[in-house]
Amino acid sequence: MELRGRATIRDVAERSGVSTTTVSHVLNEVPGKRISEQTRVRVTQAAADLHYRPNKLAQGLRTQRTGLIGFLSDHVSTTPFAGRMILGAQDAAAEAASLLVLLNSGGDPEVEEREVEALLERQVDGIVYAAFYHRVVTPPQGLRRGPAVLLDARGVDGEFSSVIPDEVGGSRAGVEQLLAAGHRRIGFVNNQDDIPARTLRLAGYRQALEVYGVPFDHSLMVEREPSARGGFDGAMALLSGIEMPTALFCATDRMAMGAYQAAQELSLSIPRDLSIVGFDDQELVADSLRPGLTTVALPHYQMGQWAVRQLLEQIDAPESQPTHALIPCPVVRRESVGPPSRAVRGLGGEPQPA
Amino acid sequence: MELRGRATIRDVAERSGVSTTTVSHVLNEVPGKRISEQTRVRVTQAAADLHYRPNKLAQGLRTQRTGLIGFLSDHVSTTPFAGRMILGAQDAAAEAASLLVLLNSGGDPEVEEREVEALLERQVDGIVYAAFYHRVVTPPQGLRRGPAVLLDARGVDGEFSSVIPDEVGGSRAGVEQLLAAGHRRIGFVNNQDDIPARTLRLAGYRQALEVYGVPFDHSLMVEREPSARGGFDGAMALLSGIEMPTALFCATDRMAMGAYQAAQELSLSIPRDLSIVGFDDQELVADSLRPGLTTVALPHYQMGQWAVRQLLEQIDAPESQPTHALIPCPVVRRESVGPPSRAVRGLGGEPQPA
DNA sequence: ATGAAAGCGCTAACAC
């Protein structure tokens, strides 16, 4: 049976001896239409016999609803996080029998506009505009022409609904892991890039300290590029200081990986001599490190899900107001956090973990 | 301007004072239809004025060609490799003005069948069936009903066109890096899973040895789970042997990461005391390790591209024979390979690294 | 060089 040669509603109508209207009524279970049990059975049977599947294209043309959702992103699909975001979006789409049409702009605004057009031409019901890391964006103009939601991004104005991770809360929770374990000198290896995460994660770090009554010490923070290299450098700088921190909070897992390398370089054992908490929960990294890295997870799946659910709502209620969601970032505990080492705390006397 | 309220071909026809037929001819540049320069201009102008964009749904209904390609996979989108595969597919699709419709089955065959149906209902022009690691699959029945290509997978019979990485060649090239650097005792930390990569990468390893006239030594190979943990264990086993290898070839980058950890544990410096080559080129890992990991890249982008290109060809030539492609796996040189350490080669007398 | 008419497969008023 060829893609093209499928049974149509007419075939089903003929085989069951009724009109196409009736077939449509039966198969779509249109409410308010009373159909005799007999016909219902005959139609259903005929449809089954013929392996009839409605042509969604024709359906969409008629109903002005395609069950297609555009998923437009800059680099998202090549990013390790992307998958979970897309999966969340997909699952949410599936709840409404919708499918995702994927498109990558590579970050080029012109390409972006063209791609929005391509999506619109296909009569998608709405568009999710995704960024591959939390940032502020100016979405393509075309987005205004239909329902749209920003994923892992905030628009400059609040025009579109959007969903982003609760960086502050996540960061605070991460640092609190360290504080709760007894650490008071906690170095912060921050990302130097000018993105929301930088300031937000710093804010969370400060909040956590405040909760524990620990004064913020500027000399405990460094900013580097968000790579293993940057993390290594930053950690080295912090750990080579006069009064070495007993723990490090790293703005990304890759940086945390660099911090591990620095610890190794300095013959510091984790978590005995040094505790480390990361951010991102890049499984590939966090779970592969020895010991496993305690980190803060970015809720990509949930964000993807939220975006599509919100989009579907907007499609059904076109005049609704934009909503902005903040999804929590849960801490993922592994083995990189322990009590502070006496030696470096310089207090002496307390029992020391093996 | 609302999604729904877009200008139609009729609006353009009215505005330019011609029939919709003519508009269609002009806009689609139908060959053989001579249109006066005047009308052409008028139509083009009207279309531009109205921001006319054809409704692809209607077009597709009429032409039996939607410009939609189904991309169905098991777990692919949540996998770090997925992105490049999807991107390659997308780029190839773009060449034919087609879009990708993404679907994940989660590995459930029943879900898979349903999803193929969903794709078929949408009248996709063809389907790419992708696996998230190279393996042998029995594709869903529904796939037979239209053009389809297997990506990173081989069908049990050769029914569908398919594309997979040249594991043997890649593996050989990787090991040759080590041989060329002078290594002769090369440990192989293989993946224990029963998948094509296991035997194929072993075959490549043996081929490389053969080229250099080095006999295969069974005691130099271990098989472990393909994680950092497994790599650590495997490397430990090999490096603790009586005659320690001077280099390690690891079946995956994650395992290589474990091998780095083992080296650290044994105070072996890479590449001075031990050279390591991985497989996969998981950037996140390979590029973050210190020193950078020399590894063999899996050609995900190219495979994705090949799959869609092949699919498009099949769509245009429905009766063509299935083709099977093997895409080369290039070596990515970083800093984990050096000449063998004299000390561990067991020649004696040489100075020994700290 | 241009247009009328049919029809892709489906749904939705409105009849009966």
Added chain:
DNA sequence: GTGTTAGCGCTTTCAT
């Protein structure tokens, strides 16, 4: 309860 008719927006013979 079921059918007739029109039409979603487009392309494509076939006329003229």
